[in-house]
Amino acid sequence: MTRLSTSIALAVLLLAPTLPAEDAALERLEREMARLAQGAGGAVGVAVTHLETGRKVALRGRERFPMASSYKVPIAVRLLERVDRGELRLDQMVELRAKDLHPGSGTLTDLFNKPGLTLSVRNLLELMLLISDNSATDVCLRLAGGPERVMARMREVGIQGIDVNRSTAQLIADATGVTHLPPEDEWTPELFSQLLRSVPPDTGREAALRFNADRRDTAEPEAMRALLERIWARDLLRPDSAELLLDIMRRCRTGGARLRGILPAGTEVAHKTGTIGGTTNDVGIVTLPDGAGHVAIAAFVKSSEKEVPARERAIAEIARAVHDFFLFNPR
Numbered sequence: 511m512t513r514l515s516t517s518i519a520l521a522v523l524l525l526a527p528t529l530p531a532e533d534a535a536l537e538r539l540e541r542e543m544a545r546l547a548q549g550a551g552g553a554v555g556v557a558v559t560h561l562e563t564g565r566k567v568a569l570r571g572r573e574r575f576p577m578a579s580s581y582k583v584p585i586a587v588r589l590l591e592r593v594d595r596g597e598l599r600l601d602q603m604v605e606l607r608a609k610d611l612h613p614g615s616g617t618l619t620d621l622f623n624k625p626g627l628t629l630s631v632r633n634l635l636e637l638m639l640l641i642s643d644n645s646a647t648d649v650c651l652r653l654a655g656g657p658e659r660v661m662a663r664m665r666e667v668g669i670q671g672i673d674v675n676r677s678t679a680q681l682i683a684d685a686t687g688v689t690h691l692p693p694e695d696e697w698t699p700e701l702f703s704q705l706l707r708s709v710p711p712d713t714g715r716e717a718a719l720r721f722n723a724d725r726r727d728t729a730e731p732e733a734m735r736a737l738l739e740r741i742w743a744r745d746l747l748r749p750d751s752a753e754l755l756l757d758i759m760r761r762c763r764t765g766g767a768r769l770r771g772i773l774p775a776g777t778e779v780a781h782k783t784g785t786i787g788g789t790t791n792d793v794g795i796v797t798l799p800d801g802a803g804h805v806a807i808a809a810f811v812k813s814s815e816k817e818v819p820a821r822e823r824a825i826a827e828i829a830r831a832v833h834d835f836f837l838f839n840p841r
Contacts, residue, residue, distance in 0.1 A: 536567050539835045543569045543828050550824035552814030557731035560836045562803035571732040575810035578784030579642045580791045581674055581727055588654040588663045590751040600632040609694055612645045612679040613702040639758045644678040671733025675726035685786050687717030718787045722813045734793050734808035756780045768792035771826025788814045790821035802840040
């Protein structure tokens with residue numbers, strides 16, 4: 511290289527816009543998240559905040575993703591708000607009726623197929639979040655005032671990118687191609703099983719495509735991250751209610767291969783998962799070791815044609831990259 515060309519190259523470098531070191535590091539993390547997301551076999555949205563410093567990074571952060579069972583977090587926030595207002599009590603007993611036993615994940619429908627079961631509001635909240643019980647969820651949704659009140663609460667606190675529109679029973683029916691549900695008073699577990707078995711394969715595939723494009727019960731990763739930030743900050747709920755919610759999420763029994771998947775043993779994660787069709791999600795708050803702080807992370811996969819373990823592995827690898835980045839760059 512001649513002295514002239516060397517001087518020109520040096521001048522170009524000196525005149526080129528430079529990013530602060532911190533911004534450049536976050537951009538590197540974003541590129542790594544995008545690389546790891548390729549393993550999920552679908553569209554991946556992730557939004558992350560280091561809670562103590564406010565540093566953020568996102569991938570498809572403003573795109574809509576089906577929440578599946580992660581929508582149980584905003585339902586819980588609205589339910590606990592009613593508790594804080596004195597409109598409900600955690601020890602208030604609720605009788606489950608036959609029509610309250612709905613399809614999907616959980617144990618209530620499997621274990622209690624006859625009416626007569628009575629549970630407290632806290633029992634129902636824990637079943638909804640710990641094991642993602644759909645029957646408990648739909649009762650909690652009713653106690654919260656219905657989808658409209660859950661979504662209204664999100665808007666009241668400035669979160670625009672989360673929509674809650676349907677019960678889990680209706681959501682599952684729409685996602686799987688079940689049509690013409692009878693009146694709710696006629697719902698039974700046996701009826702749902704019969705309706706699900708009767709859906710032709712082509713109808714089910716068409717329903718899945720419609721579900722992936724449906725705006726109902728979706729969230730932007732950045733909006734879900736904002737909700738997690740507010741829960742952690744304890745400014746949406748009374749401190750004891752916020753701590754109860756976080757405590758239950760720390761004990762979540764689903765999705766061990768997702769955010770938790772390849773984090774160091776013993777890492778504390780308060781989270782909630784979601785799965786339906788080509789959708790696999792996990793949203794939560796990770797506690798970093800050695801006083802390095804906490805990370806809120808919302809990870810969504812949609813329209814994936816890969817098996818669930820592949821999607822979970824992508825989420826786990828992204829979570830590990832985020833964990834390590836903020837562990838070694840805490841300030």
